[in-house]
Amino acid sequence: MKITDVASLAGVAPMTVSRVINTPDRVSPATAAKVRAAIEQLGYVPNLIAGGLSSRRSRMVAAVVPTIAHPMFAGLIQTFTDSMRVAGYEVMLSLSGYGENDKEALLRTLLGRRPDALLIAGAAHTPGAFQMISEAGIPVVEIWDVSRRPIDMLVGFDHEDVGKAVARFFLTKGYTRFATISADDPRAVQRTHSFAAEIARSGGTIVGEATIAAPSTIMAGRKALRGMLPALTEPTALFCSSDLLAFGAMTEARFHGIPIPERLAVCGFGNFELSSASEPAFTTVNVEGAEAGRIAAGFLLQRLTGNGPKVEGHVHVPFSILERATT
Amino acid sequence: MKITDVASLAGVAPMTVSRVINTPDRVSPATAAKVRAAIEQLGYVPNLIAGGLSSRRSRMVAAVVPTIAHPMFAGLIQTFTDSMRVAGYEVMLSLSGYGENDKEALLRTLLGRRPDALLIAGAAHTPGAFQMISEAGIPVVEIWDVSRRPIDMLVGFDHEDVGKAVARFFLTKGYTRFATISADDPRAVQRTHSFAAEIARSGGTIVGEATIAAPSTIMAGRKALRGMLPALTEPTALFCSSDLLAFGAMTEARFHGIPIPERLAVCGFGNFELSSASEPAFTTVNVEGAEAGRIAAGFLLQRLTGNGPKVEGHVHVPFSILERATT
DNA sequence: GTGAAAGCGCTAACAG
DNA sequence: CTGTTAGCGCTTTCAC
Numbered sequence: 001m002k003i004t005d006v007a008s009l010a011g012v013a014p015m016t017v018s019r020v021i022n023t024p025d026r027v028s029p030a031t032a033a034k035v036r037a038a039i040e041q042l043g044y045v046p047n048l049i050a051g052g053l054s055s056r057r058s059r060m061v062a063a064v065v066p067t068i069a070h071p072m073f074a075g076l077i078q079t080f081t082d083s084m085r086v087a088g089y090e091v092m093l094s095l096s097g098y099g100e101n102d103k104e105a106l107l108r109t110l111l112g113r114r115p116d117a118l119l120i121a122g123a124a125h126t127p128g129a130f131q132m133i134s135e136a137g138i139p140v141v142e143i144w145d146v147s148r149r150p151i152d153m154l155v156g157f158d159h160e161d162v163g164k165a166v167a168r169f170f171l172t173k174g175y176t177r178f179a180t181i182s183a184d185d186p187r188a189v190q191r192t193h194s195f196a197a198e199i200a201r202s203g204g205t206i207v208g209e210a211t212i213a214a215p216s217t218i219m220a221g222r223k224a225l226r227g228m229l230p231a232l233t234e235p236t237a238l239f240c241s242s243d244l245l246a247f248g249a250m251t252e253a254r255f256h257g258i259p260i261p262e263r264l265a266v267c268g269f270g271n272f273e274l275s276s277a278s279e280p281a282f283t284t285v286n287v288e289g290a291e292a293g294r295i296a297a298g299f300l301l302q303r304l305t306g307n308g309p310k311v312e313g314h315v316h317v318p319f320s321i322l323e324r325a326t327t
Numbered sequence: 328m329k330i331t332d333v334a335s336l337a338g339v340a341p342m343t344v345s346r347v348i349n350t351p352d353r354v355s356p357a358t359a360a361k362v363r364a365a366i367e368q369l370g371y372v373p374n375l376i377a378g379g380l381s382s383r384r385s386r387m388v389a390a391v392v393p394t395i396a397h398p399m400f401a402g403l404i405q406t407f408t409d410s411m412r413v414a415g416y417e418v419m420l421s422l423s424g425y426g427e428n429d430k431e432a433l434l435r436t437l438l439g440r441r442p443d444a445l446l447i448a449g450a451a452h453t454p455g456a457f458q459m460i461s462e463a464g465i466p467v468v469e470i471w472d473v474s475r476r477p478i479d480m481l482v483g484f485d486h487e488d489v490g491k492a493v494a495r496f497f498l499t500k501g502y503t504r505f506a507t508i509s510a511d512d513p514r515a516v517q518r519t520h521s522f523a524a525e526i527a528r529s530g531g532t533i534v535g536e537a538t539i540a541a542p543s544t545i546m547a548g549r550k551a552l553r554g555m556l557p558a559l560t561e562p563t564a565l566f567c568s569s570d571l572l573a574f575g576a577m578t579e580a581r582f583h584g585i586p587i588p589e590r591l592a593v594c595g596f597g598n599f600e601l602s603s604a605s606e607p608a609f610t611t612v613n614v615e616g617a618e619a620g621r622i623a624a625g626f627l628l629q630r631l632t633g634n635g636p637k638v639e640g641h642v643h644v645p646f647s648i649l650e651r652a653t654t
Numbered sequence: 655g656t657g658a659a660a661g662c663g664c665t666a667a668c669a670g
Numbered sequence: 671c672t673g674t675t676a677g678c679g680c681t682t683t684c685a686c
Contacts, residue, residue, distance in 0.1 A: 048664095051665070108372055219603075377679035380662050
């Protein structure tokens with residue numbers, strides 16, 4: 001079933017059918033109705049592959065994120081997809097995982113489908129990946145990470161700022177002993193190191209440090225806390241690189257009769273539903289993923305529709321510490 | 328940068344470049360090396376759009392699932408994507424949400440890109456959707472739900488069997504009073520109704536029934552349990568349509584001093600990490616999503632590679648009740 | 655093992 | 671407002 005079939009049934013030229021589908025304003029209502037009837041009758045589904053080849057616009061954008069299990073990414077992808085869809089672009093979602101192993105191969109097949117734009121998380125691109133993206137000649141938004149040298153546009157936040165802010169938050173509350181549980185992915189490590197550095201700068205003591213292999217799980221949090229049990233004889237403030245780790249740590253702490261927050265204060269990261277809905281609700285860092293998705297879509301659309309000047313998109317997404325019952 | 332550029336740099340015909348990329352066996356090693364050098368030098372990324380139009384094979388399959396927040400779907404998509412990728416197919420993932428509102432529009436744009444195959448969750452297709460899928464002329468696997476009349480192939484399980492199995496499980500343990508908390512999506516309702524029917528058939532009493540709007544959340548579980556507090560004066564067995572609801576219910580119950588499992592036995596659904604890693608770990612129903620993904624990919628690939636007879640794929644995915652500390 | 659010609663289904667560009 | 675012509679970049683098919 002192709003456009004010529006519809007055209008001959010409706011008694012018009014193929015180009016007119018194309019116009020009815022893509023630019024209905026430029027067709028008289030009468031012929032449009034005829035064409036639509038033919039489309040309906042034949043169950044015609046336009047071949048976007050052919051259309052894309054001809055127009056050099058795929059009406060599709062590629063999005064690469066490590067996971068959407070994280071609420072920040074889930075929210076981001078949700079609003080990004082919604083915003084792009086409204087503007088007539090479909091989002092092709094690829095989950096890259098946290099390993100950077102075959103990202104170049106992934107990019108090759110992705111770019112081979114000639115997306116009109118690219119959203120990509122994590123700025124740790126290999127030189128090859130960097131070059132492929134640059135040479136694709138499409139607008140690019142990098143998210144999640146504040147890179148030293150963005151390829152094009154950027155919507156992110158500084159992970160070091162987060163670690164520092166949590167440290168200051170704890171210090172202001174008067175804590176002097178601290179511990180961390182962190183996944184080993186680069187961003188989590190950045191947050192954790194920055195936290196530790198700020199603590200050290202202020203004369204605090206780190207009494208426990210645990211690192212677990214990404215991705216974070218509740219069980220990993222439980223196990224990590226079990227390992228630092230001996231250090232928790234005096235009041236300690238714990239910063240976890242994920243709410244899952246924080247929840248696991250709290251679960252294990254309660255299991256061992258450690259009072260929260262009296263003996264163990266806890267702050268997580270991510271604002272998972274778990275952080276607000278479990279008992280006690282725990283303090284965490286919230287990053288506005290949904291807002292980031294909207295901003296990223298806005299940047300790309302501004303380029304794609306070509307209105308106005310070439311924007312130099314570069315935005316820091318706000319984050320905030322949500323204080324709850326564990327600090 | 329196109330295939331003719333590579334061809335002229337390598338001093339061969341475009342067709343030879345195409346062969347080096349797609350069927351390297353049919354090219355002499357010497358010319359292949361020349362061509363590969365040219366590809367490398369130019370940073371050539373083949374245009375899969377053009378290739379797809381010409382060959383009528385997009386090397387892409389579309390997958391439609393309501394969400395990947397659910398571990399069953401997450402596992403399914405993971406193994407499905409891996410299996411297809413190994414066979415040379417990219418997966419285009421679309422999240423449809425639980426509403427069936429604009430599924431037809433979604434399908435139209437999806438099928439417009441001419442995927443070579445389709446994986447689709449939930450069998451509640453509108454007549455229009457059903458027709459579009461049938462007429463696409465590609466292999467289709469429906470998952471998650473055992474439909475009355477599958478479009479093509481099917482990998483699923485019977486939600487009514489799950490409800491019944493959980494009812495029998497509770498009955499065998501000697502419970503006589505029961506309650507349910509269920510999301511209002513069709514599959515959850517099926518499980519819950521089947522559970523209630525089996526309980527009624529065996530003379531048990533349903534002392535509480537709560538329905539919440541999908542998607543399930545921990546908070547909704549807490550709130551639902553709060554509403555049935557007056558009914559929980561005697562030992563009761565609770566079946567929740569999701570582990571999130573079950574965790575919420577348990578959290579609220581403990582908050583009100585209701586002993587688990589003495590006064591409230593709990594069984595969830597989904598085998599989220601929460602069910603095994605929280606304290607106490609709770610009983611739940613596990614569905615082998617990962618296995619389902621592998622099976623679905625196998626079905627599709629058997630059709631796509633065209634080896635052997637036309638399979639009539641129709642499989643029930645196994646589920647099991649994982650008994651833990653709450654029953 | 656390699657090349658030449660033709661065309662996949664659609665739309666840009668230009669006429670009328 | 672509608673139609674015609676000429677490709678988009680690749681692969682199929684057939685020759686050599």
